[in-house]
Amino acid sequence: MSQVRTRIAPSPTGFLHLGTARTALFSWAYARHHGGQFVLRIEDTDVARSTQDSVEQILASMHWLGLEYDEGPIYQMQRLERYQAVAQQLIAEGKAYYCYCTPEELDAMREGQKARGEKTGYDGRWRPGPGKSLPAIPVGVKPVIRFANPKEGDVVWNDLVKGTISINNREIDDLIIVRPDGVPTYNFAVVVDDWDMQITHVFRGDEHVNNTPWQINLFRALGAPLPAFGHVPIILGDDGLKLSKRRGAVSVTAYEEAGYLPEAMLNYLARLGWSHGDDEIFSREQLVSWFDGSHLTKSPAQWDAAKLEWVNGQYIKAADDARLAALVKPRLEKRGLAVPAAAPLPAMCALFKDRCSTLEALAEWLAMFFGPVQASEADQAQHLTEPARAALQDLAVALKDAEWTPAGTAAAMKSVLAARGLKMPQLAIPLRVLACGRSQTPAIDQVLALFDREILMTRLQSA
Ligand code: GLU
Numbered sequence: 001m002s003q004v005r006t007r008i009a010p011s012p013t014g015f016l017h018l019g020t021a022r023t024a025l026f027s028w029a030y031a032r033h034h035g036g037q038f039v040l041r042i043e044d045t046d047v048a049r050s051t052q053d054s055v056e057q058i059l060a061s062m063h064w065l066g067l068e069y070d071e072g073p074i075y076q077m078q079r080l081e082r083y084q085a086v087a088q089q090l091i092a093e094g095k096a097y098y099c100y101c102t103p104e105e106l107d108a109m110r111e112g113q114k115a116r117g118e119k120t121g122y123d124g125r126w127r128p129g130p131g132k133s134l135p136a137i138p139v140g141v142k143p144v145i146r147f148a149n150p151k152e153g154d155v156v157w158n159d160l161v162k163g164t165i166s167i168n169n170r171e172i173d174d175l176i177i178v179r180p181d182g183v184p185t186y187n188f189a190v191v192v193d194d195w196d197m198q199i200t201h202v203f204r205g206d207e208h209v210n211n212t213p214w215q216i217n218l219f220r221a222l223g224a225p226l227p228a229f230g231h232v233p234i235i236l237g238d239d240g241l242k243l244s245k246r247r248g249a250v251s252v253t254a255y256e257e258a259g260y261l262p263e264a265m266l267n268y269l270a271r272l273g274w275s276h277g278d279d280e281i282f283s284r285e286q287l288v289s290w291f292d293g294s295h296l297t298k299s300p301a302q303w304d305a306a307k308l309e310w311v312n313g314q315y316i317k318a319a320d321d322a323r324l325a326a327l328v329k330p331r332l333e334k335r336g337l338a339v340p341a342a343a344p345l346p347a348m349c350a351l352f353k354d355r356c357s358t359l360e361a362l363a364e365w366l367a368m369f370f371g372p373v374q375a376s377e378a379d380q381a382q383h384l385t386e387p388a389r390a391a392l393q394d395l396a397v398a399l400k401d402a403e404w405t406p407a408g409t410a411a412a413m414k415s416v417l418a419a420r421g422l423k424m425p426q427l428a429i430p431l432r433v434l435a436c437g438r439s440q441t442p443a444i445d446q447v448l449a450l451f452d453r454e455i456l457m458t459r460l461q462s463a
């Protein structure tokens with residue numbers, strides 16, 4: 001087999017969509033698996049909706065996910081001359097033609113077809129043919145270029161995901177390949193690009209499966225080698241409907257902001273529509289070594305926010321504490337908290353990461369070390385009783401000279417318990433409520449030793 005070359009071809013009209021990220025991931029993993037190349041192409045021919053800002057967001061998300069490409073970004077709008085040249089070549093060979101139908105005419109055509117109960121579509125009135133006389137060229141109408149689709153035969157391909165697909169050419173009308181302003185349409189640009197970029201395998205969303213017969217006919221008309229196609233099923237939201245912006249986060253950026261780790265995201269996305277036995281947690285390297293294009297599922301994938309959170313939690317637990325510290329610090333600062341350089345952030349992460357499924361949850365916990373806390377009224381009323389407050393005052397004193405380790409803070413607590421004849425929970429729970437703003441935490445002696453001594457003592461003195 002020739003060198004495997006795959007590509008991802010996002011349209012820069014927003015953030016990197018989860019569906020596109022998943023296709024990018026499959027394309028990337030497939031190329032890496034085969035020691036091939038992965039190309040990034042920016043499909044920016046929808047000039048009104050494409051923005052540079054979106055390109056940058058997409059590049060940033062690809063980078064964040066670690067989907068490094070070998071070539072690109074290649075911008076379609078910088079290749080207009082090439083598409084024009086190919087369109088002219090097709091015209092010269094009688095495989096494409098100018099069509100001067102106005103939008104009104106096309107509407108009337110469709111209405112007429114509907115009224116007669118016929119299938120709607122372009123009726124081929126400008127398509128040249130032996131002995132056929134074409135309409136007179138109207139003045140002031142800029143033509144489109146249409147592809148003269150074969151009229152006979154079937155388009156058949158063996159889809160890497162869906163198996164054999166066959167469409168009769170009678171079902172397909174003559175596609176517009178160049179608009180009146182000279183900009184190519186998606187189906188045409190994609191073929192010229194996949195040909196020029198020597199793409200061997202196209203993975204893309206299911207929504208393009210109806211475009212593929214046109215594209216295959218175009219490849220053939222150009223005498224270009226046909227890539228293999230794999231149409232990946234759509235992702236359904238938790239509610240069973242197509243994943244959509246209106247019903248929740250659909251961009252990679254949104255998950256990055258919500259505190260997901262890139263490797264967790266990659267792992268979860270890979271499992272949406274692909275499997276390797278029962279494996280749920282696997283590394284990037286494992287994915288690359290396993291991803292050979294098989295085991296892609298035909299049925300729609302179901303987005304499962306709870307599962308993604310679980311996967312993320314697994315990665316957070318396993319993550320290096322210094323790395324977590326570096327990731328959580330800006331999240332604390334974003335909350336307006338100052339994190340002193342001497343703060344033992346890695347140790348804090350080590351203590352709390354087991355109970356966090358996102359970096360935001362981790363930041364939520366660690367915030368208590370750097371800024372004021374406020375327990376619920378119910379917790380305060382229940383736990384900050386008079387005797388408890390008195391014990392907490394004593395503890396402030398005992399902590400003043402304590403060794404600042406879990407053993408040291410535990411010894412200070414024990415001295416207060418002994419002096420006041422209290423049991424551990426009678427001190428530990430009010431202490432958590434006052435110092436941490438909640439009644440449950442990991443081992444309290446460990447939590448205390450992570451506080452800045454001054455901050456903790458001030459909190460206790462306020463009892
Ligand atoms: N720009 C198209 C999209 O974002 C690319 C489809 C393809 O991969 O051919 O859906």
